[in-house]
Amino acid sequence: MKQVYAVPKSLQPQATHYCPGCTHGIAHKLVAETIDELGVRDRAIGVAPVGCAVFAYDYFDCDFQQAAHGRAPAVATGIRRVVPDAVVFTYQGDGDLASIGAAEIIHAAMRGERISVIFINNAVYGMTGGQMAPTTLVGQKTTTSPAGRELGHAGSPIRIAEMLATIPGAAYVARVSLSSPANVARAKKAIRKAFDTQLSGAGFSLVECLSTCPTNWGMAPIEAMEWLEKNMIPYYPLGEFRTPEGGASNG
Amino acid sequence: MAERKLFKGNEAVAEAAVRAGCRFFFGYPITPQNEIPEYMSRRLPEVGGVFLQAESEIAAINMVYGAAGAGGRVMTSSSSPGISLKQEGISYIAGAELPCLIVNMVRGGPGLGGIQAAQSDYFQAVKGGGHGDYHCIVYTPSSVQEMVDLTMQAFDVAERYRMPVMILGDAVLGQMMEPVVLPDPRPTDAASAGWATTGARDGRAPRLINSIYLKPDELFQHNLKLQARFEQAKAAEVRYEAVNTDDADVVLVAYGTTSRVCRSAMDRARAAGVRVGLVRPITVSPFPYQAIADVARTARALLTVEMSLGQMVEDVRLAVCGAAPVHFYGTTGGIVPTASAIAEEARKIAMAEVGK
Amino acid sequence: MSKVVFDEAKCKGCSICVHFCPKKVIQMADRINAKGYHPAYLADEGNCISCGICGRMCPDAAIEVFKP
Numbered sequence A: 001m002k003q004v005y006a007v008p009k010s011l012q013p014q015a016t017h018y019c020p021g022c023t024h025g026i027a028h029k030l031v032a033e034t035i036d037e038l039g040v041r042d043r044a045i046g047v048a049p050v051g052c053a054v055f056a057y058d059y060f061d062c063d064f065q066q067a068a069h070g071r072a073p074a075v076a077t078g079i080r081r082v083v084p085d086a087v088v089f090t091y092q093g094d095g096d097l098a099s100i101g102a103a104e105i106i107h108a109a110m111r112g113e114r115i116s117v118i119f120i121n122n123a124v125y126g127m128t129g130g131q132m133a134p135t136t137l138v139g140q141k142t143t144t145s146p147a148g149r150e151l152g153h154a155g156s157p158i159r160i161a162e163m164l165a166t167i168p169g170a171a172y173v174a175r176v177s178l179s180s181p182a183n184v185a186r187a188k189k190a191i192r193k194a195f196d197t198q199l200s201g202a203g204f205s206l207v208e209c210l211s212t213c214p215t216n217w218g219m220a221p222i223e224a225m226e227w228l229e230k231n232m233i234p235y236y237p238l239g240e241f242r243t244p245e246g247g248a249s250n251g
Numbered sequence B: 001m002a003e004r005k006l007f008k009g010n011e012a013v014a015e016a017a018v019r020a021g022c023r024f025f026f027g028y029p030i031t032p033q034n035e036i037p038e039y040m041s042r043r044l045p046e047v048g049g050v051f052l053q054a055e056s057e058i059a060a061i062n063m064v065y066g067a068a069g070a071g072g073r074v075m076t077s078s079s080s081p082g083i084s085l086k087q088e089g090i091s092y093i094a095g096a097e098l099p100c101l102i103v104n105m106v107r108g109g110p111g112l113g114g115i116q117a118a119q120s121d122y123f124q125a126v127k128g129g130g131h132g133d134y135h136c137i138v139y140t141p142s143s144v145q146e147m148v149d150l151t152m153q154a155f156d157v158a159e160r161y162r163m164p165v166m167i168l169g170d171a172v173l174g175q176m177m178e179p180v181v182l183p184d185p186r187p188t189d190a191a192s193a194g195w196a197t198t199g200a201r202d203g204r205a206p207r208l209i210n211s212i213y214l215k216p217d218e219l220f221q222h223n224l225k226l227q228a229r230f231e232q233a234k235a236a237e238v239r240y241e242a243v244n245t246d247d248a249d250v251v252l253v254a255y256g257t258t259s260r261v262c263r264s265a266m267d268r269a270r271a272a273g274v275r276v277g278l279v280r281p282i283t284v285s286p287f288p289y290q291a292i293a294d295v296a297r298t299a300r301a302l303l304t305v306e307m308s309l310g311q312m313v314e315d316v317r318l319a320v321c322g323a324a325p326v327h328f329y330g331t332t333g334g335i336v337p338t339a340s341a342i343a344e345e346a347r348k349i350a351m352a353e354v355g356k
Numbered sequence C: 001m002s003k004v005v006f007d008e009a010k011c012k013g014c015s016i017c018v019h020f021c022p023k024k025v026i027q028m029a030d031r032i033n034a035k036g037y038h039p040a041y042l043a044d045e046g047n048c049i050s051c052g053i054c055g056r057m058c059p060d061a062a063i064e065v066f067k068p
């Protein structure tokens, strides 16, 4: 029988600690598939964040560094400068990247740092118990916005992909969603493009992945995917916001 | 190829680092150490290295983490407010057992403070400025030559113990011009070859640079390992200079810039017939407890002099452990104590002790 | 060999594969696996079209798909 779908080789065989139905796992597989396809496992160096993906290093079969909260782009910069032919990627949540690490991600993009960033936007701080994130939608209830995020008090959710796409050094910026087979297929293409961008030397690349946190959203996994499609995609439109060729395709 | 040259302290540190094989520098501007990044921005590209001005001290120290973890010989430099920001990264570097050099050309604080020389970051440097149970090795040079020599040595020591090493200078030392002998450049060998994340090539197992140990017993063991390594450093790396301590009634204890002033104060006092000696710690972490305990057995009293309101004096008291009175004289905010004031202080102490 | 091979030990019973299977041929078992979850299994192999969707969507890399 011909194999139609195989577990990527760059993934370690062990089970993850993620909650049932958490899309962190899907993102991991897409990154590992990309590393497999490009044949770069032996020069890939990942940087794990602080957040639910802190143990990402246990799941990928390549070198890893674990970074302080939000500092993964700075750590990746240090690695990149020391090992010029490495394939360097960070894997960061929305609290990590868009809040405490906002300066680091902006300046890595500004420098056109040849790294690929996998940005998991699940609209909450997953690991610490579902507190409000900079990406939490207006009206969304979290453990620190019990009445729902209030615009006049907490401001509006940050659109990282759009923001970074204004930066010339950011050669490839896309937003994808991990909420359906079609969207996952597009996500795979985007992650591949991000790594291709790095390998071609074009500059910084980032793929924002709209993700679910069934546990802290208080939803079943499928219900969470539906909620994402209904509530997050309208505010966080999918598409490529910047490509090395200079194009963009929204929606 | 050893060279004699007139050098400003900050530039001497930078040149010595390059000669020690440092090839990566990440920093952020702050007075009074700007000559270090400026020098590195010119010099490192000449030797195939990388100078990068980061967006903040936080980013700079985390770049150091990444670079050190990837096997680069790497440093950063800053001054007090910037070093406060670096503490997060220093704690992670210590936890992940990474070697690097951090230079602090101390200025007065707290807060934005001033830009003149101070020694008020002693606690932060010596007692572990970041969170967790860790130590850095901290050198306190007192001349431009010593800045060169200790910078050269700092990288070796950092790699030997796999821990961050700090040069604790100050604004005076950074700006001072003195003739120095520059040692020959050293080859950059890969002391990190066995553990650095450079890509799992040629079939080797993946490597990890990490400071998280969620299981209490594992974190306990990890801390014991870090502690054991610092114990080795305590046994092998303590450095100090003792001058005229054999017959001294009053022994001054001072490091860095204040130790230079204390030397003049000692000479003045001796010329006036007061027997004064000096112990000058060259490492303040590990601290020369034994050397100070030894002088406390023969001296009538000790006088700690600092450009702070009393930080190192706590370690002096720990060393002396009640064996002799420990006095303190300090100035802060960018004021360097004068030799005459210190000599007068020493004379008063000597008179009081002899009169007892 | 089955068209869809489940690594039952890794399955967390999230039912994402069940939901997205276009032929609705995956079901959740009544029994529980070592982790305490009801594992997914291929209930109707005859109607499976080996599209691979279940494999691609499983967050826990618990599924591999084959085509005869």
Ligand SMILES: Cc1ncc(C[n+]2csc(CCOP(=O)(O)OP(=O)(O)O)c2C)c(N)n1
Residues within 6 Å of the ligand: A050, A051, A052, A053, A069, A092, A093, A094, A095, A096, A097, A120, A122, A124, A125, A126, A127, A128, A133
């Ligand atoms: C300096 C610092 N501040 C706070 C924390 C606590 N903390 C751990 S994970 C986390 C939030 C992570 O959220 P996110 O980045 O969105 O990742 P997710 O868990 O949602 O994937 C926080 C605040 C920390 N570890 N370090």
Ligand code: SF4
Residues within 6 Å of the ligand: A017, A018, A019, A022, A023, A024, A052, A122, A126, A127, A212, A213, A214, A215, A216
């Ligand atoms: S808390 Fe949320 S983000 Fe974290 S593993 Fe669980 S579902 Fe995923």
Ligand code: SF4
Residues within 6 Å of the ligand: C004, C020, C021, C022, C023, C024, C025, C026, C042, C047, C048, C049, C050, C051, C052, C053, C054, C055, C065
């Ligand atoms: S391969 Fe396709 S048809 Fe077969 S079980 Fe999986 S999703 Fe269903």
Ligand code: SF4
Residues within 6 Å of the ligand: A021, C006, C010, C011, C012, C013, C014, C015, C016, C017, C018, C039, C040, C057, C058, C059, C060, C061, C062, C063
């Ligand atoms: S998607 Fe994977 S983990 Fe979820 S039920 Fe199916 S096999 Fe199990």
Ligand SMILES: [Mg+2]
Residues within 6 Å of the ligand: A093, A094, A095, A120, A121, A122, A123, A124, A125, A126, A133
């Ligand atoms: Mg999150």
